Amino acid sequence: MIDLKRQATEIVERYPEGRSRSALLPLLHRAQERDGYLSEDAMVEVASILKLTTAEVRSVATFYSMYHLKPKGRHVISVCHNIACSLKGAEQLIDGIEKHLGIVPGETTSDGVFTLERVECLAFCDRAPMLQVDYDTMHGPVHAHSVETLLSRLEPEPDQFDMFAPEFLPEDS
Amino acid sequence: MITETLVVKERFTNYPDDSFTLARGLTTGAYEGLLKVLKDHTPEEVVEMVKQSGLRGRGGAGFPSGAKWSFVPKDVFPKYVVVNDDEGEPCTFKDRELTERDPHAIIEGALICAYAIGAEAVFIYVRGEFALGVRRLYAAIDEATEQGFIGERIAGSDFSCKVIVHRGAGAYICGEETALLESLEGYRGQPRLRPPFFPAIKGLYHQPTVVNNVETLATVPHIVNRGVDWFRSMGTEKSPGPKIFSVSGCVQRPGNYELPLGTPMRDLLQIAGGLPEGRSFKAVIPGGASAPWLDSLDMTMDFEALGAAGSMLGSGSVIFLDDSTCAVRMAYISTRFFNHESCGKCTPCREGTWWSVKVMERIEHGEGRPEDLAILLDVCDQMSAPGPTYMPKGQCFCALGDSQAWSLRSAINLFRDEFEQHIQEQACPFPLEARLTVSSRSKAP
Numbered sequence A: 001m002i003d004l005k006r007q008a009t010e011i012v013e014r015y016p017e018g019r020s021r022s023a024l025l026p027l028l029h030r031a032q033e034r035d036g037y038l039s040e041d042a043m044v045e046v047a048s049i050l051k052l053t054t055a056e057v058r059s060v061a062t063f064y065s066m067y068h069l070k071p072k073g074r075h076v077i078s079v080c081h082n083i084a085c086s087l088k089g090a091e092q093l094i095d096g097i098e099k100h101l102g103i104v105p106g107e108t109t110s111d112g113v114f115t116l117e118r119v120e121c122l123a124f125c126d127r128a129p130m131l132q133v134d135y136d137t138m139h140g141p142v143h144a145h146s147v148e149t150l151l152s153r154l155e156p157e158p159d160q161f162d163m164f165a166p167e168f169l170p171e172d173s
Numbered sequence B: 001m002i003t004e005t006l007v008v009k010e011r012f013t014n015y016p017d018d019s020f021t022l023a024r025g026l027t028t029g030a031y032e033g034l035l036k037v038l039k040d041h042t043p044e045e046v047v048e049m050v051k052q053s054g055l056r057g058r059g060g061a062g063f064p065s066g067a068k069w070s071f072v073p074k075d076v077f078p079k080y081v082v083v084n085d086d087e088g089e090p091c092t093f094k095d096r097e098l099t100e101r102d103p104h105a106i107i108e109g110a111l112i113c114a115y116a117i118g119a120e121a122v123f124i125y126v127r128g129e130f131a132l133g134v135r136r137l138y139a140a141i142d143e144a145t146e147q148g149f150i151g152e153r154i155a156g157s158d159f160s161c162k163v164i165v166h167r168g169a170g171a172y173i174c175g176e177e178t179a180l181l182e183s184l185e186g187y188r189g190q191p192r193l194r195p196p197f198f199p200a201i202k203g204l205y206h207q208p209t210v211v212n213n214v215e216t217l218a219t220v221p222h223i224v225n226r227g228v229d230w231f232r233s234m235g236t237e238k239s240p241g242p243k244i245f246s247v248s249g250c251v252q253r254p255g256n257y258e259l260p261l262g263t264p265m266r267d268l269l270q271i272a273g274g275l276p277e278g279r280s281f282k283a284v285i286p287g288g289a290s291a292p293w294l295d296s297l298d299m300t301m302d303f304e305a306l307g308a309a310g311s312m313l314g315s316g317s318v319i320f321l322d323d324s325t326c327a328v329r330m331a332y333i334s335t336r337f338f339n340h341e342s343c344g345k346c347t348p349c350r351e352g353t354w355w356s357v358k359v360m361e362r363i364e365h366g367e368g369r370p371e372d373l374a375i376l377l378d379v380c381d382q383m384s385a386p387g388p389t390y391m392p393k394g395q396c397f398c399a400l401g402d403s404q405a406w407s408l409r410s411a412i413n414l415f416r417d418e419f420e421q422h423i424q425e426q427a428c429p430f431p432l433e434a435r436l437t438v439s440s441r442s443k444a445p
């Protein structure tokens, strides 16, 4: 279990003295890693650790696309729909995933395993069309017919892909 | 046969398996540039060297790097170097590859810059989605610290410097340097007013700061090691040196290709394998989605030539479109992107991108109205008055708004017939494309 308070001490130390607010983004990443999403409680907790108001924390959390304010699936599948991926069949890929999972972008499967989302260019355009799993591993080119194999490989091992890449901080015991 | 000019790409091209490790770095010259400046050059000499080299920023604006470094006041402390590793310009993927495959080159370049301007810390602002890049940077910093290239009294000199990785959280606008600094300070990533917030004077924590792109900094050690004349032997008078071009879209071998600036665009297309079999050239977006479109291949890839052609080199990412591509659909995707990424700080961009995407969506989906093109062009003019494209017009708070206007206006001007056909026929004339526009169950946002 991630101890946000302990993490905060170490993260704050990286920045110059008196600049603890810089730890806000990293700490929100850690909170989301701990809970799977950014709950209201977590934002209150982060606010109190960094001596900010909850409104300040919320205003930041809502600005950035990687923070989820609602619970999401164990795996987030982000499919790029920008120019290079579109030219290579991103919409067919999204269509294929929708059919396979029975959800549309923005939704989570009823068993809570997958959340699907559309994202902008992830700088993997030479391997378009592409998708990213859990904001970590990028896959490409991925075509509609290989979606089933790809997703079934994820399902049984939810921890194989770390939700939110580790910040390389010491493990909390 | 056209071959690449391997400079910045050299290490990871030759050693694809372990180019990111310090062990491999040390057998291929990593940190030699840093040791050389610490031993042989004063900070002023380093700034002068970078000035003489003519190196221009690889992040989009092409600003001369040596001049930027020289704007930093000497007697104000602390100072900082911030590495812009937030690569989000559509179809640009050079910084991600560099971060994953040669993090030591970035760190070395940033440390040389820190020495030159007298900075006490380097912050590497990495795009949040670059998970592998973040891990590689952390590992590289650990290795370099252990070897004494980072920390107190580096290599026995008087120069001390820390390197800190700061991970973003998903927002294209944080690539804009003042928005990046806001984000690094823990705020919403919205641009700052200039003046007074020119980073060189009032940057991170309102202290003097150099913000440079990843590729710009990774180029610096090569200039130090091989000299200004060597660097200037490549490229053009005003755009010297090698550049990594991210080539994508309708080409057979998309990828990052390193070639001298001033390379003919046709050579770039050829090295990327050419267009797909049986297709012909339609248009090219030469500098990421922010750059105006062009319908000619007859120009060279440098800041001057693309500027003269009415576009820009931007980040150096080149998207080729062939005759099977629907121009309206591509313009719609690009507009949708800018609307999604508009930070909302200023009205022309927040409202302009929102209305533009609504109108583009209905044109592409067969519901366009006769007045739509006039509406779109009017919105473009309100966001950025017509004029040379490399100059933001000041109607929008930052260049994101200008970019949207430049790109959409150029698409309409080049392919007006196609836009009008969509509206007259109330359908996309590209049957396959039309089916791909919106997946069967969901409407694209």
Ligand SMILES: Cc1cc2nc3c(=O)[nH]c(=O)nc-3n(C[C@H](O)[C@H](O)[C@H](O)COP(=O)(O)O)c2cc1C
Pocket: B056, B057, B058, B059, B060, B061, B062, B063, B065, B084, B085, B086, B087, B088, B089, B172, B173, B174, B175, B176, B177, B178, B211, B212, B213, B214, B216, B217, B398, B399, B400
């Ligand atoms: C909307 C917008 C997005 C930008 N995105 C990036 C980016 O992702 N990476 C980058 O290096 N520069 C980006 N820039 C340019 C930066 O503001 C800045 O000019 C650059 O980092 C300076 O580095 P350079 O001189 O080495 O190119 C962007 C600019 C704007 C207006």
Ligand code: SF4
Pocket: B173, B191, B341, B342, B343, B344, B345, B346, B347, B349, B350, B396, B397, B398, B399, B400, B401, B402
């Ligand atoms: S132009 Fe757009 S992105 Fe830039 S400040 Fe205005 S709203 Fe924000």
Ligand code: FES
Pocket: A080, A081, A082, A083, A084, A085, A086, A120, A121, A122, A123, A124, A125, A128, A130, B090, B091, B092
């Ligand atoms: S366009 Fe999809 S990763 Fe760049």
